[in-house]
Amino acid sequence: MSLELIETAKYLSAPGKGLLASDESTGTIGKRLEKAGFENTEEARRSYRELFYTAPIGEAGISGAILFKETLGQQAADGTPFVECLQRQGVLAGIKVDEGLVPLDGCPGETSTRGLATLEAACRGHVAQGAKFAKWRAALKVGGGCPTEQCIETNAQQLAEYAAVCQACGLVPIVEPELLIDGNHDQAAFADASTRVISRCIAHLQRKGVVLEATLIKPQMIIPGADCTGPKADPSEVAQHTLAVMRQCVPAAIPGIMFLSGGQTEEEATINLNRINQEAQQSGGCPWSLSFSFGRSLQASVLKLWSEDQGEASKARCREMAAALAHANSRAVLGKFEGPHPSITSQQGSLRETFRGWRTDV
Amino acid sequence: MQASLSSRPNIACRSQFAAGAAATSKRSRCSSVVVAGLATEKDNPFAEELKANAKHISRRGRGILASDESNATTGKRLETIGVDNTEDNRRDWRQLLYTAPDLGNYISGAIMFEETLYQKSREGVQFVDLLKEQGILPGIKVDTGLQVLPGTDGETTTQGLDNLGARCEAYYKQGARFAKWRAVLKISEGEGPSSQAILENAHGLARYAQIAQQNGLVPIVEPEVTLGPGAYSIEETAYWSERVYSHVMRLLNEYDVLLEGILLKPNMCLPGLDAPSASPAEVAKYTVRTMMRTIPPSVPGIHFLSGGMSEEESTLNLQALQDACPNSPWSLTFSYGRALQSATLKTWQGKEENWGKAQAILTALAKANSEAQLGQYKGPHPAPGGGRILQALRFGGAGK
Numbered sequence: 001m002s003l004e005l006i007e008t009a010k011y012l013s014a015p016g017k018g019l020l021a022s023d024e025s026t027g028t029i030g031k032r033l034e035k036a037g038f039e040n041t042e043e044a045r046r047s048y049r050e051l052f053y054t055a056p057i058g059e060a061g062i063s064g065a066i067l068f069k070e071t072l073g074q075q076a077a078d079g080t081p082f083v084e085c086l087q088r089q090g091v092l093a094g095i096k097v098d099e100g101l102v103p104l105d106g107c108p109g110e111t112s113t114r115g116l117a118t119l120e121a122a123c124r125g126h127v128a129q130g131a132k133f134a135k136w137r138a139a140l141k142v143g144g145g146c147p148t149e150q151c152i153e154t155n156a157q158q159l160a161e162y163a164a165v166c167q168a169c170g171l172v173p174i175v176e177p178e179l180l181i182d183g184n185h186d187q188a189a190f191a192d193a194s195t196r197v198i199s200r201c202i203a204h205l206q207r208k209g210v211v212l213e214a215t216l217i218k219p220q221m222i223i224p225g226a227d228c229t230g231p232k233a234d235p236s237e238v239a240q241h242t243l244a245v246m247r248q249c250v251p252a253a254i255p256g257i258m259f260l261s262g263g264q265t266e267e268e269a270t271i272n273l274n275r276i277n278q279e280a281q282q283s284g285g286c287p288w289s290l291s292f293s294f295g296r297s298l299q300a301s302v303l304k305l306w307s308e309d310q311g312e313a314s315k316a317r318c319r320e321m322a323a324a325l326a327h328a329n330s331r332a333v334l335g336k337f338e339g340p341h342p343s344i345t346s347q348q349g350s351l352r353e354t355f356r357g358w359r360t361d362v
Numbered sequence: 363m364q365a366s367l368s369s370r371p372n373i374a375c376r377s378q379f380a381a382g383a384a385a386t387s388k389r390s391r392c393s394s395v396v397v398a399g400l401a402t403e404k405d406n407p408f409a410e411e412l413k414a415n416a417k418h419i420s421r422r423g424r425g426i427l428a429s430d431e432s433n434a435t436t437g438k439r440l441e442t443i444g445v446d447n448t449e450d451n452r453r454d455w456r457q458l459l460y461t462a463p464d465l466g467n468y469i470s471g472a473i474m475f476e477e478t479l480y481q482k483s484r485e486g487v488q489f490v491d492l493l494k495e496q497g498i499l500p501g502i503k504v505d506t507g508l509q510v511l512p513g514t515d516g517e518t519t520t521q522g523l524d525n526l527g528a529r530c531e532a533y534y535k536q537g538a539r540f541a542k543w544r545a546v547l548k549i550s551e552g553e554g555p556s557s558q559a560i561l562e563n564a565h566g567l568a569r570y571a572q573i574a575q576q577n578g579l580v581p582i583v584e585p586e587v588t589l590g591p592g593a594y595s596i597e598e599t600a601y602w603s604e605r606v607y608s609h610v611m612r613l614l615n616e617y618d619v620l621l622e623g624i625l626l627k628p629n630m631c632l633p634g635l636d637a638p639s640a641s642p643a644e645v646a647k648y649t650v651r652t653m654m655r656t657i658p659p660s661v662p663g664i665h666f667l668s669g670g671m672s673e674e675e676s677t678l679n680l681q682a683l684q685d686a687c688p689n690s691p692w693s694l695t696f697s698y699g700r701a702l703q704s705a706t707l708k709t710w711q712g713k714e715e716n717w718g719k720a721q722a723i724l725t726a727l728a729k730a731n732s733e734a735q736l737g738q739y740k741g742p743h744p745a746p747g748g749g750r751i752l753q754a755l756r757f758g759g760a761g762k
Contacts, residue, residue, distance in 0.1 A: 188404075195615065196615070196616075199611070199612060199615040199616075200612070202608075202611075202612075203608055203609075203611075203612040206604065206605070206608035206655070206656065207605075207608065212654075212655050213654075213655075244660075247621075247622075247658060247659045247660035248615065248621055248658055248660045249615065249658055250658055250659075251654060251655055251656055251657060251658055252653070252654045252657065252658070252659055252690075252691050253651070253654035253655040285689070285691075286659060286691070287654075287659055287689070287690075287691045
């Protein structure tokens with residue numbers, strides 16, 4: 001069992017592989033579907049996700065897909081369970097196990113994450129459904145005195161607790177301390193905050209006896225805040241700052257760093273990831289894979305196509321787009337991405353959203 | 363490299379780590395700002411030099427000669443060959459070491475005690491200049507010895523923070539380019555170091571490292587989980603070593619220490635003295651696993667201490683590390699004291715006529731370990747078949 005978890009973590013972070021984060025809660029995916037002109041029904045959610053799981057994303061470089069719990073039990077139109085659609089193409093099923101953000105007492109604007117109380121039971125259930133890995137997201141604001149010591153400590157403890165429970169139940173934990181893109185902080189301030197947060201998370205994982213060889217981490221790349229008035233950071237700067245922070249904080253035993261895209265455009269995320277890997281190769285290499293766990297950056301163009309036309313021919317184009325987006329990022333993990341980028345939404349600008357999912361309805 | 367899920371052996375913890383064991387967080391309610399992780403690099407004019415020196419010391423095929431024994435400890439060694447503990451004798455002994463021909467091909471840094479840093483050879487040449495001629499960077503031990511922690515079972519803290527900045531500044535002026543501070547953690551039968559000892563020593567190391575860097579010295583951070591009596595297993599050593607290094611790294615980050623400008627000097631993982639000894643492969647497996655789990659890649663060099671291992675054991679284990687970690691992100695190398703000096707001292711016997719032979723042994727030992735660092739050591743060992751070279755902990759040294 002123990003070696004299996006380590007093998008799973010290695011599989012998810014194998015060279016050229018990355019993750020599709022399609023685990024948006026009902027509320028979050030609902031907002032996106034509504035914005036695209038759909039009604040937020042179970043069928044709308046199911047048929048949208050089906051585009052991805054029936055697309056050839058496995059051969060395009062996806063090693064794992066993170067699902068929301070509703071989705072884990074859903075099926076394709078022909079009755080094949082989604083887990084099986086994925087399994088067939090070598091894509092492991094993962095499950096979001098946190099239950100969303102809640103305001104942190106006494107720290108205005110900051111949050112912790114719910115879900116520990118029922119976590120073990122949930123994990124065992126999801127393992128029975130075929131899940132091989134899990135994800136838990138903490139969100140931390142930067143700027144204006146944030147993240148505070150209490151916020152960092154609370155979230156780091158929760159992440160470690162979650163990771164320990166997952167491993168005990170047979171799931172590889174993805175540990176996601178997302179420092180939010182919101183704010184006008186510059187890249188250096190973001191780097192400082194990231195260093196502090198990530199190293200605290202690592203310390204708590206170690207304290208809890210979490211097996212690092214069977215753990216993945218999902219941080220943000222080191223970029224300036226969305227409202228930063230300075231010049232946009234070019235990919236080379238993103239790469240250097242990101243590598244410096246990761247090298248400072250992340251022990252070599254962790255097999256993969258799966259970056260989130262958190263508000264970058266599809267194209268930006270790929271180009272930055274590509275540059276990170278090129279810089280890494282040129283500066284002596286890194287002991288962990290520098291990969292992706294992208295949500296919006298693997299989905300936005302697909303949703304756009306889907307919103308325009310839900311006919312059969314369009315479905316095929318949507319699947320092609322899903323695979324193309326995956327492929328571009330898979331190349332980026334190898335430092336070999338070459339344009340043009342398949343994205344059709346990058347011109348619209350950042351995929352940043354202000355909806356933060358603080359609601360607890362599911 | 364295999365790793366097992368249950369990395370915790372079945373042992374009693376002397377004390378539990380409270381959930382907020384960084385108890386200082388009590389004071390920091392939401393109003394406190396969490397500051398700068400990488401501020402040091404921007405603010406420290408020595409940043410580039412520190413990084414370059416750390417890289418230079420830990421480059422392939424090189425290691426450190428630890429020759430920083432205090433006068434009292436040196437006296438004990440000289441006593442074993444019937445030599446009096448005088449300043450001249452101490453000077454002669456170090457001169458023998460530092461002028462060994464070709465030593466600089468294998469040794470990149472030599473750690474000195476304060477007296478030695480300011481000494482000259484018989485011919486009137488500063489030791490720092492002799493070392494420079496060999497291409498060896500001078501280093502300086504800056505701690506002033508161990509002090510027993512009250513209420514513990516002989517656990518210690520390390521002294522030396524008072525006036526450390528001024529001392530480092532002076533040492534840099536004299537030619538030192540790196541420093542060393544030794545913290546000691548104990549494992550006794552069935553019990554690891556207490557959380558008090560771990561946190562106290564980790565804080566000391568982090569604060570020392572910060573001060574050293576501010577004054578241009580690359581800090582060697584040495585959290586030694588010491589080899590001691592008892593039949594505890596190698597897994598227990600690995601477990602406690604992990605906990606210790608995790609706290610050390612956490613505090614180094616919290617104190618804004620530039621990790622690319624430090625060197626780590628840890629213990630290899632060995633079972634207790636009364637347990638059956640472990641093969642080089644086993645030592646390597648647990649040692650590498652511990653390093654992988656705790657040390658981020660930005661640290662350029664991990665220089666293992668020899669701490670009681672015999673000369674041959676030190677070389678064989680060092681080589682096994684390379685095999686166990688072929689793509690290691692940090693250099694896996696050595697900072698050896700006893701493992702380079704013991705046979706050398708015995709050969710010298712304090713006699714002029716043995717000077718050349720003793721130097722030859724030292725260089726041969728350095729070469730063997732350099733080859734081991736490259737994974738190319740073939741033997742035979744210049745000092746084979748030796749037993750463990752143990753040394754009791756000294757307290758209350760106050761740097762004498």
